[in-house]
Amino acid sequence: MIKVLIADDQALVRGGFRVLVDNEPDMTVVGEAGDGAAAAEQAVACRPDVILMDVQMPGVDGIEGIRRIAAEPALSGVRILILTTFDEDDYVIAGLRAGASGFLLKNTDPAQLLHGIRVVAGGEELLSPGITRRLIARAAKPDAAVNHDVFAQLTTREREVVALAAQGLGNDEITRELVISPATTKTHISRALAKLGARDRAQLVALAYRYGLVKGGGE
Structure with missing residues (x-):
């Protein structure tokens, strides 16, 4: 229940x-x-x-x-x-x-x-993909340029997965975009969550905005 x-x-x-x-x-x-x-x-x-x-x-x-x-x-x-x-x-x-x-x-x-x-x-x-994309597009500015200290612990592929998730893509879309398996996508998300200390995917999106991994206004 x-x-x-x-x-x-x-x-x-x-x-x-x-x-x-x-x-x-x-x-x-x-x-x-x-x-x-x-x-x-x-x-x-x-x-x-x-x-x-x-x-x-x-x-x-x-x-x-x-x-x-x-x-x-x-x-x-x-x-x-x-x-x-x-x-x-x-x-x-x-x-x-x-x-x-x-x-x-x-x-x-x-x-x-x-x-x-x-x-x-x-x-x-x-996270609604359409609304997430709109939020990113309307975000005035990220808090700073990409903070490499925050994302340095992620592999290149993990950063790519986090960035795509922050743009509103679901796991299936990320899988197709990067030409990887669904299990690999889930693994990358899970590892990024653990490394960044995020409680869930929603916080990954917030971190991606905040530290410039994804920029607003179509940058």
């Missing part, structure tokens, strides 16, 4: 998500929160598998909520999905850096939302 915590400042939104999730035989809502502080508190109390986290909430917003949850060792297995709209790109990037496992559009199809919950609960990432 996948335990879900819903964090949103609008009671009607939380109620809609609750009905959707609770109608699934393999999911249950274990808690609700109206802001990021309450989400962090509820996460400790309820120990959910997945948190659906709104970002724009009064008081403590979702980004700070994610930071608090990611900083709690006992919650290391909790996966967080940011709920976003098209005009919240900065929040998405900040959320990925803070420790979120991916993002969904608030107006996503219900079946896709449920699929997304299952995907991240299973330990995989949830």
Whole structure:
């Protein structure tokens, strides 16, 4: 049973998500929160598998909520999905850096939302290729030129795989692009995660932006 915590400042939104999730035989809502502080508190109390986290909430917003949850060792297995709209790109990037496992559009199809919950609960990432490419294109600037100290521990192939993942390519697309086997792609991703100390693929994307492995604005 996948335990879900819903964090949103609008009671009607939380109620809609609750009905959707609770109608699934393999999911249950274990808690609700109206802001990021309450989400962090509820996460400790309820120990959910997945948190659906709104970002724009009064008081403590979702980004700070994610930071608090990611900083709690006992919650290391909790996966967080940011709920976003098209005009919240900065929040998405900040959320990925803070420790979120991916993002969904608030107006996503219900079946896709449920699929997304299952995907991240299973330990995989949830990054929409189209939105990821758009985020990269709209990123004003990376924090710096390529920081070779950060990526020096990666092999050339691992850097290529991380860069492609950051451009929104899924494993199948990376496999075709580099003409390698699916197992090899997964191995490179896993090794890059371990070497960079990233908790999941979403953080690989954030690192690729932040340290210039992938540049915004089509550079």
